[in-house]
Every structure is written in structure tokens, then in C-alpha cells.
Amino acid sequence: MGRIKGLVLLFPALALFASVSLSGCGETYPKEKVNESVVKICKDEYNVDVKVESVGKTMAIYLPLEDLMDFTFSINKDASEKINDVILSVARVVLSTDADFNYYCVIAHDVRIPEIQIVIIKSVEDVKRLLLNDISRGEYSKRVLIDLRLNPQSQKERSVRDVFSKMSLDEKWQEQMMNDFFRAEPTGLGDIGYWGGKFYIKDVTKPEFLAEQMASRIKMDFKEAKALADAFTLKAAKGSYVASPEGNKYFKLEVLAEPKWFKDTTMSEASDKLFRAVLEIAGVVAHSYGFDDFGYVEIVDQAGVKTIRVPKDDLEKLRTRKIKYEDLPAMAQA
């Protein structure tokens, strides 16, 4: 009786142990098959064909679409849903794999006009924090880099091919020359894209992602925040992270925003308003990612032709309202 009882109890225990050990500990998408996994999910679950390539800790997904946008450049609803499906598929894979990914970017273009591409870059950490309710959906949407751009490589190749045709080079030579001299890996996030059956991607680093995000938030705030939208017409905003050979590391934010109601305000006042807004954005971004590998933030007001540099500590004090913009040391203003 005791032996039977033991056997009866042994099997369920073994079954539980086996099921836990067989399935409970492994990752769903092993790193050896991570790219294929994305392709498979997109095909099986959404019937979307994608191409995937990884470099370092960044995964890039190319999504060709028909009727991505109309003549007004607004994105088609179906295409938008497909992009979302692909983003969700990639998120599932990068979250449940043993491969180490920090960023992923989805490059979508309309097959009729491949030169115009939508590039979406997301941080895996941000996705996790959203799922854990550590950040709000609104904050999350501010952290996503979305850019509708003319593919830089396509621009370059078109110009070069014009030259080649003037030189009457044959097709084979043209390709050879193009590969040898005019096709290079991207150096910034702005160069990321897909052209001519080739990914132009780079491993996204945190500082450049943050710099781009600061620029993206500047664009968003100057468009959506009433006080800023009423005061300025934003023409351009560019963010970069500079690490000079001398060892200086800083964020450089170049903003071209033309002040409205110029009669009522002086150029200097407009510049101060712009700097205040940009400093606030920079402070929030650096703080929310806990990033401190920089000495200062340099802001260039291209309209007012004025530049300021605010040290990291002062940036944090500004954010926490321990000092006011007016209290910044004069030397910080270059």
C-alpha cells in the first residue's frame, strides 16, 4: 500500500517539476532565431512581410507597404495598423528573448515612393516601464522617436547617379563606384533607413537617443504647448551628443524658432523664453533616463543668434526649481 501511495504521489510531483523545468525557465525567442522570430510572427499573425537585421543592441525592421500615405502625406489607416502590428510583434520578441536589445527601429515606406520613409525608434526599457506602469502612456509616446524623412542615402545616390550619367559610366562601374565611395554606414540616427535592398542602420546609443528625443520633444512642445506655439514658429530643431577629443561631453540643441509678435517683445526676451523651454525639456529627459555622462547642455538659438551653456548641476537645479533661469551664472551664457 505504501509503495502504491508513493508511486501515485511521485508522478504528479515529477509532472509538475518537469513542466516547470521544461517550460518555466527558458526564453520564448532564443537569440539564435530572434530575427526569424520577428519575421515569423509578422507573417503568421498579421500576414505582413518584413525584413529584419540587427546590429549591436539594436534591431531594425523594414516594412514595405502599399498605399502608406496619400498625396497629402497623411498616413493611411490600414498602413498605420500594420505598422502598429509590426511594432507589437517586435516588442514581444525583444522582451522575451535572451538576446540583448536596447533599441529597435521600424522603417516603413511606401513602395511607390521608397525615398520617403517613416522611421520609428523605441527604447526597449521604455516599453518595459510602460508595461509595468512605471511611466504613463503620454510620457511613453513622448519617448518614441518618429520621423517622416527623405531617405538620405536615396538623395545621395540620386545626385551621384546624375553625375555618373553625365560621365556615361556603364551600369557595372556605377555600382562598383557607388559601393566603394558612396555607400557607408550611417553616423547618426538621421541616417537610418532602407534603400536599394540594403539596411542603413547603426547601433543606437543612449546619448544620441536622448539628444534626438530632446529635439523631438522640442518640436512637439513648440507645436502643442499654447504658450510656446503662440510665441514662436518653429522651423527646425536638432539634437546631438558631442564627445570632443578634449574629453568634453555635452548635448547640443540647435533650435530655429522665429518669434511671433516681435513688436511686443525684444529679441533677448524671446531668446530667454526659448532657452527656458528647451532647458526644461533637456532637464526632464536627462533626469528621466538617469543620464549624467555629460558636462553641460549647449543651446543654440539660431534665430536670435545666441548660445548658452548650462552645466549639468544647474540643469538639475532648474528642473527641481531650486534656482530660476534668471539666477543662472552669466558665464553660463556664451
Place this chain on the structure above:
Amino acid sequence: MSSFLLIELLVYIILAVTAGIMLLFSPKIRMYARMRATPIIVGIVIYVLIRLAIMGLMSLESFYRKLTIATMPVQLLMVSLNAIIFVYMYMIFMKGGFSKLSSKTQIRGELVNVKWSDVIGMENVKAEAKEVVELIKDRARVKKIGGKILRGILMMGPPGCGKTYLAKAIATETGLPFISMSGSEFVEIFVGVGAARVRALFKKARELAYGNGGCIVFIDELDAIARKRVFSVFGGTEETNSTQNQLLAEMDGLQEKEDKTGEAKPEMNVIVIGATNAPEDTLDRAMLRPGRFDRKLYIDLPNLDDREKLFAFYLGKLKYDPSIDFARLARKSVYKSPADIENIVKEAALISTRDKRDMITLGDISEAMERIDLGLKHKLNMPLSEKKMTAYHEAGHLMALYLLHPTRDVFKASIIPRRGTLGVVHSQPTAEFHSANKEMLMADIKSKLAGYVAEKIGFNTTSSGVSEDFKQAMNIAHNMVWMLGMGGNNYLGDYTAIPPAQLSEKLKEDLNEETGKIFQSCLKSVEELLTKERPILDRFAKELIEKEELDYDEIDAIFKEYGKFGSMDAEKDRWRK
């Protein structure tokens, strides 16, 4: 993964078939399964739940699986915390305490300090209780002569008649520790808590009995756990059932152990005294059988002598006017329990203190009785015409009660509003009557109708104040005819026992006609009386309008003035005897 599941499923099927075959052919395994059916079923259910949970987790992608697993401990903690908070709050707010017994429930017998002499009246019951005490004290002698040791005493009777007091006296006289609990303390929403408390109670009682040679467990409001058990498939009353079962088992256990050893062990000397206001037939029969509550003591309301003694006892503790006649107070307090009498004396003491007197007077006691019986007076702005109508109405009641009722004494008439009435005539039975005859019921109807008649005589019109009187009078007349066979035409029997549909219309008409006849004859009798004694009616109405209240002495004086004082005394004496 799927192959693993298939193998697992196959093994389960093999196990189930093997188990089925073994159950079918091996009585030993069948017995084993029967004996452990609950743990086996619970074990299988838990296993299936765990297996399903694992399968559910397996179907999740690793990130979501980790997320779910990571939140599990917190969820478990939160659920446990919620459960603990809920149970704790419930216990705090609902004054429970799980199975733990409060130390306040245990009192040493000698500290109770209620002596036989403190138990007033109820001589018969006291004699029985004394006998019980002797039996408890001298168990060896009882055993020697082959007598059955008492296990339980059940005290029954109306509330406030001294059941708890008597139990305390028993505890004092025996000198045994006394554990007092209320039946409601065993009733909980948590299944098993009541039974656990019973176990804890008897465990404590046995421990005390071991050290003190015996212990008395007093369970007040026993009906809370001793009501007839309900055996429902839904288990709605299982908690009360299980508590009662445990009480029965504990009381049986005491008996059995004693029988086996032959010699009573001290820890077995636990006597359970139960007290209840509920009628005997509402209690579970198992509770009442010998071996549980062997002795039943019926504690009734005190009689005239007892009430006199009770007034003397409670007033004896305070300073009072020596001219107070206890016999008169006793007559005035028919159907009052000892607790009521204690309350009257306490209320009288408060009134006397409020009025800055250093002793209780008869007036204080009368006011206390009125406050308790009639309610507090409240001011109401009444037009003089309404006041006059009320005065006539109450004067009518007063005269009918005084001059026609053979079993009631009038103590007060008032036109001061109380408890929603504009006036009242306070009367009391002359003795403890436990039934009513035709004459008494007719007198009741007459006294109810007298208000209406007086209004009609005085003002040639009547008011809405008669509605309640009519209702009561009609109800009495109806019951006399339909239930008590007191109508004419030989309509004997209780016609309310027959469904109305089975009674012929003719019969109903006849019975209602009889009811009407009683009603009319009473009305006529009252009309004759009040018309004849119109001067007395007018006088009482006038006095009431002027003084608003007339006391016993003032009422007597007016009747004396008209030569009517004591006109019903002979009749009343006849009934009293």
C-alpha cells in the same frame, strides 16, 4: 512540449484506470479512499489547479510569464493581508474574539456573592435550586445511593425574573468557579468558531473543576444555540448546528467519562446551567433529554407577596418614606418582573434626586411607574375644545373601568399627551389572572367603548380618538364569537381554525351578527351607565381640564363624594379570590 503533454495525459489515464480497477476490486483500497475522501479530493483539486496554472504560464511569452511570476508573491501577500484585515475588522467590530474566551467570563463563585436571602420570592424554585446545590456539593453521597449526578439545569421563564440571579446564587452557595457566557457569543459567521468556543469553554471549565473540585458553566440566552436544528442541504444553518452539536457532545462526554471510571473525577464535575426566555418547544429535543439538562426550573413572574418583598428589598437599600405601603405598590405592579421593580425603584431614586429630596416618596414611585408604563409626558399645544373632548373621552374610560370592570383598578387618569396619545387612563389588574372569562372580556369592551360614549354624551359628536378603542373592542368581540364560543346561538368552536373559504356565507354572517350583538350590548350598557351618571362624568371631565391629571386618591375621593366609592369592591374581591 506537446509530446510531453501527451505522455502526461497518457499517464493520467493509466493512473485513473488503475485507481478505478483497484477501487473496484480491493475493499481495502475502497476503505482507504472512503476514509480519506476529503483530503484526496482536495489534493486532486489543488494539483489540477497548480497544473492549470503552470499550463497557463507556459502559454505566455517569457516576459509576461516572468511579469506574472514576479507579481505573484505581492498578490499573495496582498490577498493574505486583505483576509487578515477583514477578519480582524470583523472581530473588532462584531465583538467576536475567535474561539478565545475572555477572562471576564470566568468569575470565582465566592466573588459572585449572591446569597439565597438575596433571591426574593420564587420560593418553590429556590427550594429546587437549594436541592441542586446539595447535589452538586455532595456528589459522593448521590453516587453511593445510585443516584444520577446532575449535568445540567435549564432555567426557563419570562425575561427579568431572576434566572441569572438564581444561577449566581447557586454559584455562591456551592463556592465553585462560575463561567458565564451568553449564547450569542457562540454565534459567528465563521463556520467552526462557535464549536471551537464551546470546546474552549469546556476545556477551561474542566481545568477549573480540576483545581476547585467543580465548576459551573452558565449559558445565558441558551436559545441562541439550542434552537431546533435545521438540516438543510444548503448548509445555511450549519454553524449553529455545529455549535449545538459540540455542546451536546461536550455534555455527553462528561457523562460518558464518569460512567466509565465509576468514580467521578474532579475535572468532570462541570454543571451547565442554561437560561432562556424562549418557550420549551422551540428548543432542540436533544438538549432537553435527561443526561443533558436533567433539571428544569420554571421561573415565573412574581406573585403579589413576592412583589411586596421585592419592593421592600430594593427600597430597603435606599432611603424611603416609611409611610409607603408595599402591599399597595405590589397591587399596582401586577405582571411586573423583579427587573421591572428594580427599574422602578431606580427611576424613583432618580426622580427624588432630581427634585432634591433626601428620601423616596410614594409620589416618586408612582411617577417612575408612569414613566415606565406610560412614557414621558410631552407638551402639545391643544385647543380648549380638543382638550375638553379628550377630558370627556378619558373620563368615560375611567368611569367604565371603575364602575363596570371586575378585575381592574384605576390608578390614574390624564390628558397630558404621551407616546402619541392625547390622554390615558392607567389601570392595573387586581390580581395575576392567567385567563379571561366572558364577563372580563365584556368589561374590557365596555371600558374601550366608554371613550366614544362619553364624547357623544358630552358633545353630541365623536372624534378620531376612538379608532384604536374601536379596533381593540371589535377584536375582542370578534375573538369571543369566532374563537371562544362566547357568542349566542350555540356557535361553539374556533371558526378561525377553518379556512375562510370553507365557511358558508350564512355562517360568517351569523357569526358577524353575534359579534355585532356583543358590541351593541356593551355599547348600550355603557350608554346607560354614563347617561345615568352624567354628573360624575361632567365632574371628572371638569377636574381633568383643570388639573390635567387625577391620581388614585383624587379619583377615589370624587367617587366617594357621589357615593360610588368601592361599588365594585365586593365583585373585585370575588374575582381576586
